Amino acid sequence: xxxxxxxxxxxxxxxTIKYYLRxxxxxxxxxxxxxxASYDAVHVRRLRLIRALTELAQVPxxxxxxxxxxxxSDDIPLHEQIGRAHRALTPTRRLTTTPEARATAESQxxxxxxxxxxxxxxxxxxxxxxxxxxxxxxxxxxxxxxxYLDAYAEAVEHFTQLDIEAVTTRPTRDQLAESVxxxxxxxxxxxxxxRLLAQESISAQRWKNR
Amino acid sequence: xxxxxxxxxxxxxxxTIKYYLRxxxxxxxxxxxxxxASYDAVHVRRLRLIRALTELAQVPxxxxxxxxxxxxSDDIPLHEQIGRAHRALTPTRRLTTTPEARATAESQxxxxxxxxxxxxxxxxxxxxxxxxxxxxxxxxxxxxxxxYLDAYAEAVEHFTQLDIEAVTTRPTRDQLAESVxxxxxxxxxxxxxxRLLAQESISAQRWKNR
DNA sequence: CGCTTATGGATACTGATACTATCCATCACA
DNA sequence: TGTGATGGATAGTATCAGTATCCATAAGCG
Numbered sequence: 097x098x099x100x101x102x103x104x105x106x107x108x109x110x111x112t113i114k115y116y117l118r119x120x121x122x123x124x125x126x127x128x129x130x131x132x133a134s135y136d137a138v139h140v141r142r143l144r145l146i147r148a149l150t151e152l153a154q155v156p157x158x159x160x161x162x163x164x165x166x167x168x169s170d171d172i173p174l175h176e177q178i179g180r181a182h183r184a185l186t187p188t189r190r191l192t193t194t195p196e197a198r199a200t201a202e203s204q205x206x207x208x209x210x211x212x213x214x215x216x217x218x219x220x221x222x223x224x225x226x227x228x229x230x231x232x233x234x235x236x237x238x239x240x241x242x243x244y245l246d247a248y249a250e251a252v253e254h255f256t257q258l259d260i261e262a263v264t265t266r267p268t269r270d271q272l273a274e275s276v277x278x279x280x281x282x283x284x285x286x287x288x289x290x291r292l293l294a295q296e297s298i299s300a301q302r303w304k305n306r
Numbered sequence: 307x308x309x310x311x312x313x314x315x316x317x318x319x320x321x322t323i324k325y326y327l328r329x330x331x332x333x334x335x336x337x338x339x340x341x342x343a344s345y346d347a348v349h350v351r352r353l354r355l356i357r358a359l360t361e362l363a364q365v366p367x368x369x370x371x372x373x374x375x376x377x378x379s380d381d382i383p384l385h386e387q388i389g390r391a392h393r394a395l396t397p398t399r400r401l402t403t404t405p406e407a408r409a410t411a412e413s414q415x416x417x418x419x420x421x422x423x424x425x426x427x428x429x430x431x432x433x434x435x436x437x438x439x440x441x442x443x444x445x446x447x448x449x450x451x452x453x454y455l456d457a458y459a460e461a462v463e464h465f466t467q468l469d470i471e472a473v474t475t476r477p478t479r480d481q482l483a484e485s486v487x488x489x490x491x492x493x494x495x496x497x498x499x500x501r502l503l504a505q506e507s508i509s510a511q512r513w514k515n516r
Numbered sequence: 517c518g519c520t521t522a523t524g525g526a527t528a529c530t531g532a533t534a535c536t537a538t539c540c541a542t543c544a545c546a
Numbered sequence: 547t548g549t550g551a552t553g554g555a556t557a558g559t560a561t562c563a564g565t566a567t568c569c570a571t572a573a574g575c576g
Contacts, residue, residue, distance in 0.1 A: 099552065107402060111536050114553080119534095124553095131542050131553040141446075147402045148442040150534090152435070154397075157534065174516040178509050182502050191361045192317040214507035222502035225362070229495045232358040236351075238488050241496075244472045248493075249500055251464045256504040258461070260512065262454045269516055278448050280505065283458075285439045286451075287501075288494055290459055292392050292432035294466040295490065297424035299388050302470065306384040306479055308573095310522065321565050324524080329563095334524095341524040341571050360563090367563065 097135045099125070106143045113143070121146055121161050145278070153281045159184045163281075167273055174273060181277045186221035193231040201230035201242075208245055212253070259283060309335070312345045316353045323353070331356055331371050355488070363491045369394045377487060380480055391487045396431035403441040411440035411452075418455055422463070469493060 103110045116122040122142055125133030142164070149155040149163070166180035193201075205227050209216055216223060230242045259279050266272040313320045326332040332352055335343030352374070359365040359373070372394035376387050403411075415437050419426055426433060440452045469489050476482040 109536080110552090112534085115535060118554090127553085129543065129553095131551095132544075133553070144402070144442075144445060148446060151399055151402055152438055152442055174513040175509050178513075179506065182506060186499070186502065189361050189364075191358060209503075212504075214503060215510055216503055216507055220503060220506055222499040222506070225495065226499040226503065228362055229492055229499065232354075232362055233488070233492055233496075235354060236358060236488055236492075238485055238492075240475060241472050241485070241489050241493065244468050247468050248465070248497065249504075251461055251468070252497060252500040252504050254461045254464070255458070255501060256508055258454050258457050259501075259505065260508060262451050265450060272516075275448055275451070276509070278443070278446055279451050280502075282439055282443055282446075282448075283451065284498055284501070285435065286443075286458065287462060287497070289396075289432040289436040289439065290462040291465060291469075291494070291497075292396065292490075293419075293424060293426055293430060293436065294459075294462050295469060296389065296392060296430055296432070297426055298466055298470060299385050299486070300425055303384040303388075306482075308523070319565080320523090322563085325564055328525090337524085339524095339572065341522095342573080343524070 097139075099133070099135065102135045102139055102143070105140050106147070108143055108147060116143070116146060119157060119161060121157065121164060148278075149281060153285050155185070155281065159187075163277060167270075167277060170270055170273070174269065177273050178276055178280075181280065183221050185281065186225055188221065189225065189228065191228045191232055193228065193235045197231040197234045198227065201227045201234065204230060204242065204245065208249060211246065212249055255283075255287070307345045307349075309343070309345065312349055312353070315350050316357070318353055318357060326353070326356060329367060329371060331367065331374060358488075359491060363495050365395070365491065369397075373487060373491075377480075377483055380483070384479060384483060387483050388486055388490075391490065393431050395491065396435055398431070399435060399438060403438065403445045407441040407444045408437065411437045411444065414440060414452065414455065418459060421456065422459055465493075465497070 097105070099110055099113060102108075103113055113122065117124060122139060125135040125139065127133050146160055146164075149160045150157060155163070162184035163181045166177050166184065169177065169180075205223065230245070233239065233241045259276075263272060263275045263279055266275050307315070309320055309323060312318075313323055323332065327334060332349060335345040335349065337343050356370055356374075359370045360367060365373070373391050376390035376394065379387065379390075415433065440455070443449065443451045469486075473482060473485045473489055476485050
């Protein structure tokens, strides 16, 4: 398969494919001569994955690269692989809330993790995001939202149970890792749109007259 | 309060505040003379909201503007206000999947909505995202993920229940609208980071040896 | 009153991101 | 043998989210 065919198969323009090759998102094709390479099903699949992540899940190209690299490194423990993908998904966003709000949020989260019995390493990037989010809610005068933290956490555990279940049937380790990553990322888009739909449905009934 | 003080109070640089003013994200201050305006607590609050949406929830400035506009239009029904905010949150993403996968996903979603008894208008933007996501999962060879659709939907309903509960205590309509919007958007960040943490915790235990 | 600093408003510039476009020396194939 | 595609390199573009600069004026100090 040559680049033109790859382009047709995935509906991605040739210059864009070249761009992904340059950026190292896509492995180079097998060179049969200095300007002739052939691509295969692996490339088609990878390209589709790249597009799903960038277009659907809005993941920046640089982070897609990190995610793919973590998928390709099957020499490290699975858990570490997942951790790397998580890290790529959580940009270091630092929102400036008041120190007090942050401190409060921090202890709220610590308490939550203890109550739930979660095992979290303190450097987990999602931890900082969670703390910032709760602090922001507080600062914006929505403390009632974070007071439902435990209930949310419980619902989230339910999700995660599903995430894991949906994935344990994968036969090989590589496929498992891939499913976890796809499930995590596209799952987020899935959950977000389901939530919007559910909200719309409920809000239509609930606030018809306001 | 002058612009310098506003800047200090929110930790947003003066040129950035001017940029938000230009873009219409922030209402102009009250002019006491051609080059002297005063800002108040409303501006502080609004600015904090803008920053939370852009920095934490990664919402593009143009969409923050639409969201704020929907919050400001208290002359339309609450449900319509929420709908506008939802629309601003769901960019029109293109479809990269095969027509067959899309058709399958479409009927899956239709069936889901019927089973759940949801009331959704066919133009709801989240609908297209949901369909595309399911089609993408299918195309990427992860049909097992979308087979859990109903279970996810149920968990999501649980969330939405919480979203609504957390918000009904708000006294005025304006506050209610604001809480719904903040709850929807920051809630998504909250859920996403909780999910990452729960996954990390579970995956550490589950796949220690792979 | 004068001097320094801040301000509102307009316009111009910047850096990052995600592509597109062009060029050229091959190369495959009709 | 010639026409079009290809790999690789380099350059250009559009958008986004600010930053920076300028200027005439106004505020606050001494």
